[in-house]
Amino acid sequence: MLIDIGFxxxxxxxxxxxxxxxxxxxxxxxxxxVVNIGLEGMMTIGAxxxxxxxxxxxxxxxxxxxxxxxGALLGLVHAVACVSYRADNVVSGIAINFLGPGIxxxxxxxxxxxxxxxxxxxxxxxxxxxxxxxFEQNSFFDLILNQYATMFIALFLVFVVHFVFYYTRVGxxxxxxxxxxxxxxxxxxxxxxxxxxxxxxxGFFAGLGGSSLSxxxxxxxxxPLISGQGFIALAAMIFGKWKPIPTMFACLMFGFSQGIAVFxxxxxxATYTELxxxxxxxxxxxxxxxxxxxxxxxxxxxxxVDE
Amino acid sequence: xxxxxxxxxxxxxxxxxxxxxxxxxxxFFSGYSPLRALEKLFLGIFGRPRYVxxxxxxxxxxxxxxLSVAVAYKAGLFNIGAEGQFIIGALVAALVGYHVxxxxxxxxxxxxxxxxxxxxxxxxxxxxxxARYGIQEVISTILLNWIxxxxxxxxxxxxxxxRPDSEASFQVRETAQIDLFARFKTSDSWIPFQMENPAxxxxxxxxxxxxxxxxxxxxIIVHYLLKRTTLGYQIRAVGFNENAxxxxxxxxxxxxxxxxxxxGALAGLGGSLHVxxxTKEVSRLAIMEGFxxxxxxxxxxxxxxxxxxxxxxxxxxxxxxxxxSVQRDLGTPTEIINITIGTIVFFVAIPYLFExxxxxIKKRKEQKNAN
Numbered sequence: 001m002l003i004d005i006g007f008x009x010x011x012x013x014x015x016x017x018x019x020x021x022x023x024x025x026x027x028x029x030x031x032x033x034v035v036n037i038g039l040e041g042m043m044t045i046g047a048x049x050x051x052x053x054x055x056x057x058x059x060x061x062x063x064x065x066x067x068x069x070x071g072a073l074l075g076l077v078h079a080v081a082c083v084s085y086r087a088d089n090v091v092s093g094i095a096i097n098f099l100g101p102g103i104x105x106x107x108x109x110x111x112x113x114x115x116x117x118x119x120x121x122x123x124x125x126x127x128x129x130x131x132x133x134x135f136e137q138n139s140f141f142d143l144i145l146n147q148y149a150t151m152f153i154a155l156f157l158v159f160v161v162h163f164v165f166y167y168t169r170v171g172x173x174x175x176x177x178x179x180x181x182x183x184x185x186x187x188x189x190x191x192x193x194x195x196x197x198x199x200x201x202x203g204f205f206a207g208l209g210g211s212s213l214s215x216x217x218x219x220x221x222x223x224p225l226i227s228g229q230g231f232i233a234l235a236a237m238i239f240g241k242w243k244p245i246p247t248m249f250a251c252l253m254f255g256f257s258q259g260i261a262v263f264x265x266x267x268x269x270a271t272y273t274e275l276x277x278x279x280x281x282x283x284x285x286x287x288x289x290x291x292x293x294x295x296x297x298x299x300x301x302x303x304x305v306d307e
Numbered sequence: 308x309x310x311x312x313x314x315x316x317x318x319x320x321x322x323x324x325x326x327x328x329x330x331x332x333x334x335f336f337s338g339y340s341p342l343r344a345l346e347k348l349f350l351g352i353f354g355r356p357r358y359v360x361x362x363x364x365x366x367x368x369x370x371x372x373x374l375s376v377a378v379a380y381k382a383g384l385f386n387i388g389a390e391g392q393f394i395i396g397a398l399v400a401a402l403v404g405y406h407v408x409x410x411x412x413x414x415x416x417x418x419x420x421x422x423x424x425x426x427x428x429x430x431x432x433x434x435x436x437x438a439r440y441g442i443q444e445v446i447s448t449i450l451l452n453w454i455x456x457x458x459x460x461x462x463x464x465x466x467x468x469x470r471p472d473s474e475a476s477f478q479v480r481e482t483a484q485i486d487l488f489a490r491f492k493t494s495d496s497w498i499p500f501q502m503e504n505p506a507x508x509x510x511x512x513x514x515x516x517x518x519x520x521x522x523x524x525x526x527i528i529v530h531y532l533l534k535r536t537t538l539g540y541q542i543r544a545v546g547f548n549e550n551a552x553x554x555x556x557x558x559x560x561x562x563x564x565x566x567x568x569x570x571g572a573l574a575g576l577g578g579s580l581h582v583x584x585x586t587k588e589v590s591r592l593a594i595m596e597g598f599x600x601x602x603x604x605x606x607x608x609x610x611x612x613x614x615x616x617x618x619x620x621x622x623x624x625x626x627x628x629x630x631x632s633v634q635r636d637l638g639t640p641t642e643i644i645n646i647t648i649g650t651i652v653f654f655v656a657i658p659y660l661f662e663x664x665x666x667x668i669k670k671r672k673e674q675k676n677a678n
Binding site for chain 2: 081085090094096097098110116224228277278281289
């Protein structure tokens, strides 16, 4: 019984990790007033870049950071459109979702001899697991805590972003830019600069989210790796009312229901596999209905500013 | 108004040119000739009468999902759920098309109706969640897409629904199939006809279905709905300014849920047309097929205007279909298409850029004249 709970919680942390990075990225962008529906594309390019650099340089950390930068680059593209050229944020995001996978698969073919997936990393060249071997194998604590380093970094970043948002000048200004850009500008805040920064950082985070999939949870990149996780992260962020810590709980809840689904998948007959796979999505919807009353987005979300 | 249309046209044309340029650059750097690829693409779409018909047949689902996204967009809602509503519509069509026995004149409309109801219910759920609980349609429709996908796969496991020894449903009965000329093509007069009219016969080789005409009709109806009815006016008013609409006495929440239901019905009809006209069955889906997601881009490129959507879905379906023969003949990577589409959508998003450029050109002209 205890082992089962450990298994479910461990699976929860594993599934939540890429969502945590990406949803935090979403929160950063949207708190500055720019809708970022392109998270999916940014994750994809991040996942590809991380897997590729890790493979060629044989170092997951460089790959991880590189995945972030690749996401940031797409973030920059999104920022140019949304901040400088008054793009409809949603439309630009949709474009990013075409460009990310398009470029990733194109480059994959280029680097890996015509196939659209990257080569599999050796086990010791993947993200390390800091608690590997500390606990007895498959014991309760081992199942929960023996996670990739990326998971712990993600949780740490939640609190970093929370701190920056609510306890620093930069965070206050960022949120003011997302709430009332005209007022922010009146007091001398450089709205455009803040928005550019936020969207680029958001891409960086989404890139890390993709990396945490391709070089930790699995060991290579291939086309359906991301399939919809960027959108789920977006949902988690809205569920978390655009705030870092509630967003973390939303991601963990989604991970938890995945954990339950994976656990049930092992014990019930195969006929019901699809019903079990549906659990995370259905449960999220039910929780939304039961617990979330109207959540308020940053007021200037999706709006434009004149410089 | 005129000026806005001019900007829009310039934006669209430039976006398409830039999209092809981006695709060309990627092709060039991977060692292919962009011009030859463009030529092949063109021939792959217009080279034979049957190619054009195939492009039209393949555009049908996109017209419907495009219209679906557009109706919601007019009400200020973003329907990512066309994908799921399409899946439900297709599933319902396969079930009703096989399990219900009716004469053809009744069977086909009945299948359409059922699929539309299925899609409308599915879209309506998102609508009610939005209106009653304030849950963003972006989240709920993403989740509902997955629920639709897994429901499809779950139901396809049961005997009576699943065709034995397959991963698919039973094929829809002949009374529910909407191909045109299917019987003619297997008849005795087909061979002499081919001899006499090679061009028409070639066109008929593509499985042209009633779907093409239904799609055009749907676009006309949506145009009429949005522009000529009270409901359409209210939908646009809500999308334009929610608060003003509320003061005017428009039941904003009802209009929002309603527009998502209409949106769902359109996507559901798309699924129905695809099943009755092309696949005849639904199969297990390993991943989302993307008709709904492509519908988003179709609606955006077509400026959420029904006529624009007809054109943009032909365009969309054309480059996807033409790309297959480019890939076959030249061996180019297919991802170029996504890069091209992405670039087009990206530039469609920023008419402001082109406004600025036009303004700059105008200023320069004035300066020249002044000198």
